[in-house]
Amino acid sequence: MSLQLHYVRKCYREPDGRALPVLGIEHYQLSQGEQAALIGSSGCGKTTLLNVISGILLPDTGQVEVSGTDIAQLPEVVRDRFRAEKIGFIFQTFNLLPGFTALENVLLGMTFSRGRTDRTFAESLLERVGLKDRRHHRPARMSVGEQQRVSVARSLANRPALLLADEPTANVDPANQELILNLIRHTCGEHKVTLLMVTHAVEVAETFDRVDRLQDFNHPESAVREVTA
Amino acid sequence: MSLFSIAWKSIRERGLASTLTALSVTLGVMLMVVVLVISGAVNAAFSQRTIAYDLIVGHQRGGELPLVLSAVYRVQPASENLPYLYYKQLKEDRRVVSAVPFAFGDVTEKGFFPLVGTTSEYFENDYTPGEKFRIRGKRINGYFDAIIGSEVARRNDWDLGSQFQIQHGGAESTHVHNEMFTVVAVIQQTGTPNDRTVFVNIEGFYAIAGHETPLNEVEARLKNFYASDPARLKIALDQITAAKTLEETEAAAGHDAHHHHEIPDAAKEVTAVLIRTRPLTEFPFDAIYLSSELKEGYQAMAVNPMKPIRKLMNDVLGNVKKGLIVLTGMIILVSGVSIFVSIYNSMADRRREIGIMRALGARRGSVFGIVLAESVVLCVGGGLLGWLFGHGLAVAAAPYVTAQTGLLLDPWAIDSMEFILFPVLLALAVLVGILPATTAYRTDVADALSS
Numbered sequence: 001m002s003l004q005l006h007y008v009r010k011c012y013r014e015p016d017g018r019a020l021p022v023l024g025i026e027h028y029q030l031s032q033g034e035q036a037a038l039i040g041s042s043g044c045g046k047t048t049l050l051n052v053i054s055g056i057l058l059p060d061t062g063q064v065e066v067s068g069t070d071i072a073q074l075p076e077v078v079r080d081r082f083r084a085e086k087i088g089f090i091f092q093t094f095n096l097l098p099g100f101t102a103l104e105n106v107l108l109g110m111t112f113s114r115g116r117t118d119r120t121f122a123e124s125l126l127e128r129v130g131l132k133d134r135r136h137h138r139p140a141r142m143s144v145g146e147q148q149r150v151s152v153a154r155s156l157a158n159r160p161a162l163l164l165a166d167e168p169t170a171n172v173d174p175a176n177q178e179l180i181l182n183l184i185r186h187t188c189g190e191h192k193v194t195l196l197m198v199t200h201a202v203e204v205a206e207t208f209d210r211v212d213r214l215q216d217f218n219h220p221e222s223a224v225r226e227v228t229a
Numbered sequence: 230m231s232l233f234s235i236a237w238k239s240i241r242e243r244g245l246a247s248t249l250t251a252l253s254v255t256l257g258v259m260l261m262v263v264v265l266v267i268s269g270a271v272n273a274a275f276s277q278r279t280i281a282y283d284l285i286v287g288h289q290r291g292g293e294l295p296l297v298l299s300a301v302y303r304v305q306p307a308s309e310n311l312p313y314l315y316y317k318q319l320k321e322d323r324r325v326v327s328a329v330p331f332a333f334g335d336v337t338e339k340g341f342f343p344l345v346g347t348t349s350e351y352f353e354n355d356y357t358p359g360e361k362f363r364i365r366g367k368r369i370n371g372y373f374d375a376i377i378g379s380e381v382a383r384r385n386d387w388d389l390g391s392q393f394q395i396q397h398g399g400a401e402s403t404h405v406h407n408e409m410f411t412v413v414a415v416i417q418q419t420g421t422p423n424d425r426t427v428f429v430n431i432e433g434f435y436a437i438a439g440h441e442t443p444l445n446e447v448e449a450r451l452k453n454f455y456a457s458d459p460a461r462l463k464i465a466l467d468q469i470t471a472a473k474t475l476e477e478t479e480a481a482a483g484h485d486a487h488h489h490h491e492i493p494d495a496a497k498e499v500t501a502v503l504i505r506t507r508p509l510t511e512f513p514f515d516a517i518y519l520s521s522e523l524k525e526g527y528q529a530m531a532v533n534p535m536k537p538i539r540k541l542m543n544d545v546l547g548n549v550k551k552g553l554i555v556l557t558g559m560i561i562l563v564s565g566v567s568i569f570v571s572i573y574n575s576m577a578d579r580r581r582e583i584g585i586m587r588a589l590g591a592r593r594g595s596v597f598g599i600v601l602a603e604s605v606v607l608c609v610g611g612g613l614l615g616w617l618f619g620h621g622l623a624v625a626a627a628p629y630v631t632a633q634t635g636l637l638l639d640p641w642a643i644d645s646m647e648f649i650l651f652p653v654l655l656a657l658a659v660l661v662g663i664l665p666a667t668t669a670y671r672t673d674v675a676d677a678l679s680s
Contacts, residue, residue: 047679048675051674051675051678054588056587056588056674056675056678057675076592076593077592077593077594080587080590080591080592080593081590081592083588083589083590084589084590084591085590089588089589091585091588091678095581095585095588095678097238097582097585097586098242099238099239099241099242100238104230104238107230108230108235108586108589109589109590110230111230111235112586112589112590112591112592112595113590117230154589158590
């Protein structure tokens with residue numbers, strides 16, 4: 001299995017100290033190379049789930065196994081390194097660093113994994129997303145669609161086992177939406193990368209063989225029970 | 230991609246703010262370097278390098294510092310003189326390799342440059358250890374021949390053959406001597422007070438009308454000076470008696486009082502005698518013994534020129550230097566604070582950037598290091614530029630400073646302070662960068678990404 005969640009609970013603390021339950025997942029899994037769309041209403045905990053899977057947030061309880069490693073049990077430094085090496089991230093708002101060129105943004109992803117950068121591979125990724133000639137351009141000089149393509153290239157820079165995409169096509173026009181979606185899915189399929197893509201768009205979700213509705217397996221009230229027990 | 234290159238991109242991203250903050254460090258360091266170069270030049274001008282003599286002998290009543298200021302820096306004439314005979318006596322001492330008489334008094338009518346009466350021996354000796362005078366022209370032969378320093382030549386626009394008159398006393402005097410002096414040689418620049426001095430034949434100095442001391446006064450002074458050496462006193466007084474007799478004879482014959490005749494040595498006086506003793510390596514105690522001997526018996530004193538100058542340096546110039554260093558240090562400190570403010574203020578805008586880097590796998594230590602590296606690049610980079618600009622400014626200003634003050638700047642001379650400057654800047658960078666870096670370290674990734 002590439003991704004397995006067991007009894008994952010996550011609550012946020014309200015300013016008055018009360019627990020706000022967000023996640024209560026008994027079991028969820030994705031096989032290696034599997035691609036799934038994750039849908040759900042706003043505020044149902046999709047982004048929190050991605051953050052928990054990537055180790056950005058720690059669950060209150062439960063196991064989050066990525067490629068057989070329970071990342072919730074790893075010390076923070078090791079978890080950061082694990083995230084850099086094993087998990088790719090595509091954000092809704094691209095999150096490219098404005099002071100870096102397209103190529104540098106891709107290289108930056110490599111920097112934090114092993115400290116070494118593979119310029120040739122980074123350039124091949126940019127070529128793959130159709131930005132070979134734009135590799136020395138900064139994000140401000142690129143269109144929204146191009147920026148997201150850079151973001152896709154960056155997410156694959158460390159040859160991850162798992163790619164998490166948080167509404168990657170939400171901010172792009174329909175033409176780019178299809179291009180980016182195909183790019184992500186095709187590349188993941190080619191490299192056997194497990195893909196979990198959060199989306200609100202029905203037309204995007206429809207392209208996936210597997211579509212998971214978060215509300216179907218997420219029961220935050222169980223998280224409250226767990227926390228207050 | 231190193232942390233420094235990531236930091237550098239962040240600095241470039243905030244170009245104007247980064248440039249201004251680094252510039253403040255640049256200016257502070259530049260000022261400090263300029264202060265150090267100038268104080269180094271002043272220090273050199275007041276150090277052993279300015280004079281190649283071991284002892285300066287003068288009258289006891291003058292005091293050590295006035296004697297050195299008079300004989301080396303030609304700042305003010307000594308209040309009391311020594312008998313010329315005493316100079317001759319010192320010259321005969323076996324420990325003395327060279328004794329040069331030095332009569333310092335009047336100034337040139339134009340430019341008010343100090344006039345020094347001496348002998349050719351002064352120019353045969355080094356002006357600083359290992360440095361010979363380079364003179365264009367000929368030796369002093371006639372009574373009213375003069376050798377002028379480079380600065381005198383430049384300021385007064387004098388050259389070989391130029392003629393000039395001198396003014397009695399100092400610049401405030403209005404009495405101009407009738408004697409006309411002729412420039413027979415010009416000294417090339419030495420970077421010492423010699424550049425601002427007019428040298429004349431010491432015999433000519435005595436021959437200037439009004440420079441002779443009344444014989445009765447000379448007699449009283451000799452009695453006082455040679456009180457414990459009756460044999461030498463007798464020789465001196467015999468000369469005075471002979472001169473008096475000659476004067477009375479001439480007066481009876483109706484000659485002019487200013488009529489030139491040979492002045493007996495006993496009637497001449499010198500401001501100081503510059504002494505070079507035998508080589509220190511072979512006779513290390515010559516100067517010390519001679520100095521202590523001179524204190525006994527005669528009303529003379531021998532001064533190691535460095536001692537009072539060092540005291541002056543420490544008491545006055547040392548404090549000025551310290552004050553300026555403290556001031557420039559404060560400027561650098563304030564620059565450090567501005568770097569802190571700049572980076573700290575940028576942290577709110579960069580929260581998301583830090584969140585992205587952390588999401589990409591950057592460790593807390595890495596983002597801490599990136600922010601700290603920014604502080605180091607701004608502080609040390611700004612300092613390096615300031616160091617280069619400071620020395621560059623010294624290179625550009627050196628000819629002007631030399632022309633205006635006679636001070637020889639060595640623009641690339643490195644003061645020992647400069648070696649600690651960069652470690653201090655590094656420490657300052659760490660100090661001002663640590664709080665913003667800690668903010669980066671503590672950034673909550675999920676919060677930063679959702680902001």
